[in-house]
Amino acid sequence: MFCPLVWLCSAGSLPSPMPPIILPPTPCAANSTSLPAGDAIPHRNRKPTTRRQRCRISVTTASSSSALSAAPALIANAPTPRAFSALFKAASSSSPSHSLGAQLHAQAVVRGFLGDGDNTILSTAILNFYASCREPDLARQVFDRMARRNAVTWNALIKGYAQAGRRDEALALFRCMRRHDRVAPDKYTFPALLSGIGRNRGGVCVQELGGAVHAQVVKSGLDKDPFVGASLVSMYAATGALEDVKAVFDDVDTLDPVVWSSMISAYVNCKEEEAALLTFYKMLCQDIKPRQFVYSSLFAICGSMSMLEMGRQVHAHSLKNITDKDAAMTNALLTMYSDCGCIDDAWRVFNSNDVVDVISYNSMILALGQHARPKEAVELFKRMKFSGLIPDEVTLLNLLSAFNHAGLIHEGLHLFDSMLDMEGIKPTYQHYACVIDMLARSGEIEESMKTIKEMPFEAETSLWRIVLGACSKHGDIETGIKIAEMLFEMEPYEPTNYILLGNICARLGRWTEAEKVRSLMEKRGIDGDDAxxxxxxxxxxxxxxxxxxxxxxxxxxxxxxxxxxxxxxxxxxxxxxxxxxxxxxxxxxxxxxxxxxxxxxxxxxxxxxxxxxxxxxxxxxxxxxxxxxxxxxxxxxxxxxxxxxxxxxxxxxxxxxxxxxxxx
DNA sequence: GTAGGGTTAG
Structure with a gap:
């Protein structure tokens, strides 16, 4: 029988190392801040950036952090390992740019800071930087070259794998750290590890695994630690185990705002919005000052439930209590106003935001699309690129969706066809789904079916349902029946499929068939969602x-x-x-x-x-x-x-x- | 100016 406790405690071997990277000597001048030639630095499988793009990245990313903006001067005047460690820390904090870090890494190599001797702190800072970029394999390359590693090093690598959704590798490292380097898990290890367990919901034994890690927490005597507690709360919430969430919350030091913030997010994840609001009031009653995370969660509740008045009150409350700006909180605020139907207020939040990141642009482009303002979405997309931020796959998905909402088929198809060449982003399933929706909605049902067949992904039932909805709108009963029959096979108890087919028949005045669909639904005991x-x-x-x-x-x-x-x-x-x-x-x-x-x-x-x-x-x-x-x-x-x-x-x-x- | 905890867009 599978015993997670034994499995976790068993001493496995360290996962096999990556081939060592070659860090060649470079011809770069010692006081220059440009990237040395060659592929000395770990790189992703992405279209290489041009020299002009690299310059742009470093300038704009630097502007978001005072520590980074001082980077060139610092490197020129006081190039010490300590200075580099501080720079990597700054580079890891918000919207880490892979190319900027690679430039810094190159500079550290050029100056011989990663050669012989004790470079554990600097190497760990570099490793942590790659982990923050969701590049755990690059972090691993740094890890494998280190002469000595400590708990900070191990924790950073575990977190890198866990947050990239690579749970098994994170767990393997966790099992090895004590045996391999005599490093015991500490209060930083568990949050690092737990951040990847709930996230990976598709895997087997998530509940058992979470429980096993929890047992290790207790064994290590860290169950009162607020950060460990907060990560346990998040982990159990991600698996939907609300009772376990409450048990952990009752157990930890609840005077710490971190735990309260996690608890509120947990209720939001479990769709217990009222309990989340109640927890917020309890927190205020105990004189615990909310932080940005709490307001982010509350804005998400108000937005999802379209509670504008409550949202405004929470916004006012946040203005009184939060002085330092936080991109995530501001983005949640923007989305709250948009979700409540106030697109102009969302614009105001966006324009007054001085900590704009890629997510800010993505959120605003999404909002403009949902509110049928595609021209502004396109303008904002141009502004984003002009500011030096690099659009990601979500940006393009949101822009595509804006075209879809507005019926701008030509523009949408053009963006879809050119996204790989123009932006270096390969279409994902979601991009295909959006384009198929666009084609079907505009009446190009045949073309949408052709795209489904040709795309490099298997269509999910939700996508077929979108096309079925389009058949209903455009009265294509033959295709509608074919899709409906297939869907009835795949998910016989999904009411929407019956309702959509019934609607096609009803809209065409084919009442007998519409009644047949309705009676089939009744016979199978399926209730439609009430409006x-x-x-x-x-x-x-x-x-x-x-x-x-x-x-x-x-x-x-x-x-x-x-x-x-x-x-x-x-x-x-x-x-x-x-x-x-x-x-x-x-x-x-x-x-x-x-x-x-x-x-x-x-x-x-x-x-x-x-x-x-x-x-x-x-x-x-x-x-x-x-x-x-x-x-x-x-x-x-x-x-x-x-x-x-x-x-x-x-x-x-x-x-x-x-x-x-x-x-x- | 030496490295590490919880969450937020789709």
Whole structure:
């Protein structure tokens, strides 16, 4: 039987070393700061950067850190191993640039700082730099060349592998450190190791492994340490073991803010938003000052639940308590405003942010795409490159998605076709999925099917479902049936597949087939997801279902909705009964559309807020086509702006039109 | 100016 405890304690052999790297003498002048010629320094399998690009990287990265901006002068005037160690530390801290580190590494080699003698501290700093760049194999090359290693060295390498998702190598190193170098695990080792265990959810025995590491923590007498506790909390949260999370939290020194911050994130990960907010209040009651991480988690909650008022309060609270800027917190704040429908506030956060990194740009480009502002997304992408930051695969995915939301097929396909040559980034599965979505959504169903067949990845069911949705939109019943049959085989209990096929039939007026799909669903005991819409009024969020009469002022809401429907009909609105899903007579179909949840939420918001106020409404599913049309007229007859967030994107309605230009 | 803990975009 598998015994993780024995396995962890057993003395394995050190994983086989990489071939040693050759660090040749270079012709570089001693006081120069440019990169020496040749591949002396570990490099990734990436398109080599040009000399011009290398210069640009070092200048811009240096500007983000005062320590780094002083690098050239420091190297020229006081080139000591200590100075280099400090520079590597600075280079590892935020958005580490591989090429900058390689230049520094080259300089250290040129000056003979990595030759004979005691260079453990400098080598560890270099190793840690490569680990921070998510390049554990390069860190390993440095490790293998070191004459002496201590706990800091081992911990840095373990963390490098763990955070790159290479759990088994991190564990192998953990098992070896004591035997190989007589280095015992310390309070830094466990957070390093644990950071990679929960992350790797696909692996076997994650729970047992986590438990085994936890047992080692107890054995080492480190179970009261707040950082070890915080990493245990995160690990258990990543595996969904909320009871274990609580047990660890109760056990550690809870006066330390680190543990509280981890606990709040844990609740967020486990979708226990209310518990997370409650933990925040408890933390404040105990006079523990929140740090940036806590605010990041709280912003994520407010954003995901579209709680704008709460989000504003948390923002104000953070302004009072946090003086030093933090990129992650600011990015979370930006995303919170965007998720609450306030794209202009997101812009303000972005523009006032003086710690902008790649994630800031990625977040803002994503937000602009979701809010149907592709021109601004493109401008921002250009600004990002001009500033010297290198776009990554997420940047291009977000830009592609912005084109997709706006129906800019030509631009999207051009970006997709040129991304490898222009940006040096190979399309991943997600890029393909986005392009296939784009093709299918625009009616190019055949082309999207062809791309699925040709792409170097296996299509997941969610991608087939996207194409099925497009078949529904464009009335391609033959292809729709083929895909649906395949999906019924692959995941017979997924309600969306049945609903999408039923919708295709219903939209084409093929009611008998639509009923067949519905009865098949019933026969198999499958319930579809109920549709809900939410609207926030002051401190309260009001939720509406379809035909929902549970609200305390339900009668008034229905009266207001009937009045509004009368007004919009007079203005030209015609109910689109093709969105009705039952084969009843025309009047009944019209009736079934009238009290959709998003219409009820608007009718309530219109009653409960001063005229002219913007209404922000959230729906858990895709907005219905008839409601989309009704919302355009609502904005016309009431003069209100309406921001509707569905499960896919944002719609901004104003003066009878929607920002999505009816393409969604 | 000598190296190492928890989290955040998609």
């Amino acid at each position: 809900f819409s939410w609207i926030e009024m002051g401190q309260t969020t009001h939720r509406f279902g379809v035909d929902d009469r549970s609200h305390p002022i339900s009668e008034e809401i229905y009266r207001n909705l009937d009045r509004l429907i009368g007004s919009i009909k007079a203005a030209g609105y015609v109910p689109d009964t093709s969105f009705a899903t039952h084969s009843t007579e025309k009047d009944r179909r019209e009736e079934s559309l009238r009290y959709h949840c998003e219409k009820l939420a608007f009718a309530f918001g219109d009653l409960a807020s001063p005229s002219g106020d913007t209404l922000r409404i959230m729906k858990n599913l895709r907005v219905c086509g008839d409601c989309h049309s009704a919302y355009k007229y609502f904005s016309l007859v009431t003069g209100r702006k309406i921001v509707l967030r569905d499960n896919h994107r944002f719609h901004h309605f104003y003066n009878g039109a929607c920002s999505c230009v009816d393409y969604w």
